[in-house]
Amino acid sequence: MSNIAVPVELADAPISLAEQAYRDIRDRLIMLDIRPGEPINDGQLALELGIGRTPVREALKRLETDHLVVSYPRRGTFATIVDITELADVSEIRRILEPLAARKAAQSASDQNRRELAELARDIEGLGERNVDKRGLMAFDLNVHRLIYKAAGNPHLEDTLIRLDNLATRIWCLVLDKVPSVAGHVDEHVALLDAIVEGRADEAADLALGHISSFEQTIRAVL
Known part of the structure; x- marks a missing residue:
């Protein structure tokens, strides 16, 4: 990759x-x-x-x-203008749907989905050895979320979450230069991906919720 x-x-x-x-x-x-x-x-x-x-x-x-x-x-x-005031509304919905997607992915992902998720987790683990800029890290972040939504197996849930994640990512990119460490945000995905691959549904849901909450806190801290 x-x-x-x-x-x-x-x-x-x-x-x-x-x-x-x-x-x-x-x-x-x-x-x-x-x-x-x-x-x-x-x-x-x-x-x-x-x-x-x-x-x-x-x-x-x-x-x-x-x-x-x-x-x-x-x-x-x-x-469209990136409206920071939308953060609360977007996060409110994501706090409900992201854990649902992670749980469903852990429970019902196909073997191919799990291989893709495991490969992405290992790729993220190796990012520290490579010179990946903040923009590149955000592309990894997008990939993680899109793969999880796909693995959840519900196209309506996938479509809704992709749209919400897109809006959240625009907000993130707007303040990217002010964020001290994007790498830590992306590294959080490894545990989440591993939990999904190994079928630990409750843990995956909890990690997904924690990730969304961490994202919102980070954005608010730099505003």
């Missing part, structure tokens, strides 16, 4: 151009490659992605429902 982890969805079966555009633009918005409030030029994005404008426009419509972009008549489409 490279320094900047590839979002797990990209390893799935072949996808449509609209889905490809959606995932690519979404992750640019999450990681703030497209800055909050920045105008979005669908023609430029289509050129960068090597696809037509139609799939890009379809992707932008979906991203508007994800609260990642906003469109104004006669003005165009813009990346």
Whole structure:
């Protein structure tokens, strides 16, 4: 695995151009490659992605429902502003759903899911030996959550949590330079991943809750 982890969805079966555009633009918005409030030029994005404008426009419509972009008549489409006040609302829901996903993953993950989770845990353990910057660490964080949601086996839960995690990650990336240690936040995932792989459902749920609470406390401490 490279320094900047590839979002797990990209390893799935072949996808449509609209889905490809959606995932690519979404992750640019999450990681703030497209800055909050920045105008979005669908023609430029289509050129960068090597696809037509139609799939890009379809992707932008979906991203508007994800609260990642906003469109104004006669003005165009813009990346949404990162609203720090949303942290409490997002965290309130995640404190309920993240432990549920971790528990379900520990109970019902497939053998393939468990292998992927175990491999990611070992990869994270080795991060200290590599020069991974904060941005790269955040990509690992995204991968951990997306793999857990996938392993939980409930597509509705997965979809909801991905959207919430995306919003939380934008907040995290906004204050990334003020956070003293992202590595410690990412390292917390090792115990969680191991608990899921080994089927320790109660422990996995508790660790997931602790991780979300730690995230919120860290963000509030730097604001």
